[in-house]
Amino acid sequence: MVVVxxxxxxxxxxxxxxxxxDAEDExxxxxxxxxxxxxxxxxxxxxQLPEVIPLxxxxxxxxxxxxxxxRYEDTMLAxxxxxxxxxxxxxxxxxxxxxxxxxxxxxxxxxxxxxxPPQERVKMVYKEAQYYSIGPLLDILDKMQPLTGEKVxxxxxxxxxxxxxxxxxIIDIGKHRAIQRKARFAKLKVCVFKEEMPITPxxxxxxxxLRFERSESESKLFEHHCEVxxxxxxxxxxxxxxxxxxxxxxxxxxxxxxxxxxxxxxxDKHLINHYYCKRPIYEFxxxxx
Ligand SMILES: [Zn+2]
Numbered sequence: 001m002v003v004v005x006x007x008x009x010x011x012x013x014x015x016x017x018x019x020x021x022d023a024e025d026e027x028x029x030x031x032x033x034x035x036x037x038x039x040x041x042x043x044x045x046x047x048q049l050p051e052v053i054p055l056x057x058x059x060x061x062x063x064x065x066x067x068x069x070x071r072y073e074d075t076m077l078a079x080x081x082x083x084x085x086x087x088x089x090x091x092x093x094x095x096x097x098x099x100x101x102x103x104x105x106x107x108x109x110x111x112x113x114x115x116x117p118p119q120e121r122v123k124m125v126y127k128e129a130q131y132y133s134i135g136p137l138l139d140i141l142d143k144m145q146p147l148t149g150e151k152v153x154x155x156x157x158x159x160x161x162x163x164x165x166x167x168x169x170i171i172d173i174g175k176h177r178a179i180q181r182k183a184r185f186a187k188l189k190v191c192v193f194k195e196e197m198p199i200t201p202x203x204x205x206x207x208x209x210l211r212f213e214r215s216e217s218e219s220k221l222f223e224h225h226c227e228v229x230x231x232x233x234x235x236x237x238x239x240x241x242x243x244x245x246x247x248x249x250x251x252x253x254x255x256x257x258x259x260x261x262x263x264x265x266x267x268d269k270h271l272i273n274h275y276y277c278k279r280p281i282y283e284f285x286x287x288x289x
Contacts, residue, residue: 188230
């Protein structure tokens with residue numbers, strides 16, 4: 001039974017965007033009579049929490065021991081069920097957390113016995129562990145696939161400072177082009193080149209030697225913008241053009257955008273003397289509906 005002051009009842013419950021640092025602050029603190037609210041506070045008494053806790057997480061029911069929720073200090077659950085805060089209950093008396101409960105079972109299993117989620121749930125459980133600020137679980141998931149793989153991939157993508165902007169540009173151009181033409185598909189020209197390779201047909205055999213001997217002032221002569229919608233490159237890494245194309249397709253598909261690509265030749269723009277741009281050009285086809 002909780003009797004609270006009028007002032008306290010007006011305050012909200014836990015916030016969706018709660019982070020680890022403010023988890024404690026955001027929860028409703030019991031009202032301590034102060035000179036300003038003492039008059040209005042008739043009685044304040046927090047209930048004794050039971051040993052077995054029934055939970056309603058976004059409509060999904062769970063049952064666990066109080067000790068499980070208190071397993072690690074500094075987590076949002078430990079703060080919520082510390083006995084120092086008011087936790088709302090549903091019509092059946094279950095403690096209510098206004099959060100999608102799909103992955104809450106994975107969180108509980110970790111708190112119960114250190115069980116880890118299967119690989120396909122790791123990404124989503126990580127998000128939940130962030131919400132409930134469960135540091136030990138975050139540390140372990142961080143070292144699991146696919147999160148580790150994502151870090152390795154990101155280290156490569158960090159070489160391209162405009163990678164994200166370029167993705168947005170692909171989406172924007174594709175959208176406008178399809179709307180303008182009332183089309184189901186949109187086609188874009190995208191240049192993806194790992195290194196500069198302006199060569200003449202005669203130079204092919206010595207291409208590697210040429211590339212490394214070229215001075216900086218000479219390479220300036222080859223700088224230009226290919227006539228494409230978006231251009232990625234150059235970069236210095238083992239990962240090649242196909243790896244970057246894989247990243248682009250994966251990241252667009254994460255945004256729900258289906259894209260196919262094929263190489264449609266090289267830029268072939270005349271640069272200087274007998275030099276032509278040999279950067280590969282890809283046609284991206286976005287299917288909107
Ligand atoms: Zn070019």
